[in-house]
Amino acid sequence: MQSELLFSNLNRYSRILEADFGLISNVLNKRFVKKKRSLVNNGDICRYLFYVEKGALRSYSTDVNGIEHVMQLAVEDHWVADLSSFITQTPGNLTVEAIEDSEVWLLPYSSIDQLCEKIPQLETYFRKLYQRAYVHMQQRYNSVQSKPAKERYELLIRDNPQIAARIPLIHIASYLGITAESLSRIRKQVATSN
Amino acid sequence: MQSELLFSNLNRYSRILEADFGLISNVLNKRFVKKKRSLVNNGDICRYLFYVEKGALRSYSTDVNGIEHVMQLAVEDHWVADLSSFITQTPGNLTVEAIEDSEVWLLPYSSIDQLCEKIPQLETYFRKLYQRAYVHMQQRYNSVQSKPAKERYELLIRDNPQIAARIPLIHIASYLGITAESLSRIRKQVATSN
DNA sequence: CGTCTATTTGAATGTACTCAAAAGCGGTGG
DNA sequence: CCACCGCTTTTGAGTACATTCAAATAGACG
Numbered sequence: 001m002q003s004e005l006l007f008s009n010l011n012r013y014s015r016i017l018e019a020d021f022g023l024i025s026n027v028l029n030k031r032f033v034k035k036k037r038s039l040v041n042n043g044d045i046c047r048y049l050f051y052v053e054k055g056a057l058r059s060y061s062t063d064v065n066g067i068e069h070v071m072q073l074a075v076e077d078h079w080v081a082d083l084s085s086f087i088t089q090t091p092g093n094l095t096v097e098a099i100e101d102s103e104v105w106l107l108p109y110s111s112i113d114q115l116c117e118k119i120p121q122l123e124t125y126f127r128k129l130y131q132r133a134y135v136h137m138q139q140r141y142n143s144v145q146s147k148p149a150k151e152r153y154e155l156l157i158r159d160n161p162q163i164a165a166r167i168p169l170i171h172i173a174s175y176l177g178i179t180a181e182s183l184s185r186i187r188k189q190v191a192t193s194n
Numbered sequence: 195m196q197s198e199l200l201f202s203n204l205n206r207y208s209r210i211l212e213a214d215f216g217l218i219s220n221v222l223n224k225r226f227v228k229k230k231r232s233l234v235n236n237g238d239i240c241r242y243l244f245y246v247e248k249g250a251l252r253s254y255s256t257d258v259n260g261i262e263h264v265m266q267l268a269v270e271d272h273w274v275a276d277l278s279s280f281i282t283q284t285p286g287n288l289t290v291e292a293i294e295d296s297e298v299w300l301l302p303y304s305s306i307d308q309l310c311e312k313i314p315q316l317e318t319y320f321r322k323l324y325q326r327a328y329v330h331m332q333q334r335y336n337s338v339q340s341k342p343a344k345e346r347y348e349l350l351i352r353d354n355p356q357i358a359a360r361i362p363l364i365h366i367a368s369y370l371g372i373t374a375e376s377l378s379r380i381r382k383q384v385a386t387s388n
Numbered sequence: 389c390g391t392c393t394a395t396t397t398g399a400a401t402g403t404a405c406t407c408a409a410a411a412g413c414g415g416t417g418g
Numbered sequence: 419c420c421a422c423c424g425c426t427t428t429t430g431a432g433t434a435c436a437t438t439c440a441a442a443t444a445g446a447c448g
Contacts, residue, residue: 375405376403376404
């Protein structure tokens with residue numbers, strides 16, 4: 001049970017030895033998720049970090065009016081989880097759900113600290129992963145604050161054409177912080193202005 | 195040149211030995227910043243992580259219309275930086291500026307990786323620091339998306355009364371993602387409804 | 389093929405915005 | 419020490435962008 005993709009990801013941001021990757025593989029479990037099925041539900045304790053081997057998932061919160069807000073869109077070679085719940089091991093408020101039939105690797109909470117102790121490079125990997133995740137989230141926050149919806153959409157299709165192509169509009173709209181109706185209108189504008 | 199406050203902060207989230215803290219102290223520099231002076235300007239490379247020993251600072255971006263958007267409000271015992279610029283060591287787009295006369299410790303980019311290698315507990319500390327920073331940013335993003343301005347303000351004064359008390363309204367408004375005028379109106383509502 | 393969900397379009401609405409100006413507060417220099 | 423100046427906060431009036439609600443069309447899947 002090995003993942004080439006994950007191994008190369010680990011080595012992109014750190015230096016994990018083949019032998020050490022064996023240790024990691026030992027605690028990984030693979031899971032297949034059907035479209036619309038969820039790995040974590042609102043109110044669950046998130047017990048794993050999920051690494052997407054194949055497919056696409058989203059994490060989202062549901063507000064008091066029942067409206068879903070997409071926090072993350074995760075395609076191949078990305079991590080997803082309810083990190084808030086994961087690090088505290090208390091019930092969270094995100095749902096992690098498959099947008100397509102997907103394959104994910106599960107890295108359990110209980111093994112992370114031990115693995116990081118045994119493999120300092122893995123701890124470095126996660127330190128830098130979280131750094132980047134924070135920066136990304138900050139830039140997204142900044143975008144929502146300072147840029148009109150149309151510009152946010154244009155940046156998304158420029159920087160993540162693969163996401164724009166394969167993820168349904170309804171989820172992209174939510175990810176951008178607008179309604180599906182608004183994105184539909186924006187998309188029409190963008191299309192006709194070319 | 196030692197900081198009790200920083201030492202206890204490091205030990206709150208990890209276990210740093212007194213001796214290892216010596217190593218850290220060696221690379222720390224103290225700096226006094228006057229109100230309205232900045233430690234990093236938009237366009238600068240951010241070469242340090244700043245730990246606030248005393249006072250209050252904010253980091254903010256400036257958009258195409260010249261409007262400032264507060265990303266972080268940092269009081270005593272908190273870290274602040276332009277992390278995006280810091281981790282890439284390329285010019286960033288945040289300004290880090292003192293709201294009050296402040297004292298900060300500077301931890302240089304060039305020493306972090308070395309220190310983390312020598313002191314695994316410090317790497318653990320930063321891994322968990324970034325985890326929390328990410329979760330905090332995500333929750334803030336979620337708030338802006340799902341909660342009206344009034345509720346965001348009420349949550350802020352409930353959870354951070356010290357910030358609400360000492361930071362000028364204009365910066366709190368920006369932090370909440372609204373204009374000063376709007377916050378002024380909200381504050382009046384909240385006051386009269388009690 | 390039929391059902392369910394996603395997308396598009398239209399019309400009316402509202403929340404926070406901009407612009408403008410007055411009042412309040414704080415710090416500095418004469 | 420007080421007067422003045424600049425910045426912050428408040429208040430008012432009009433506006434805009436994305437929203438809600440509603441309904442029609444298009445597309446996906448069993």
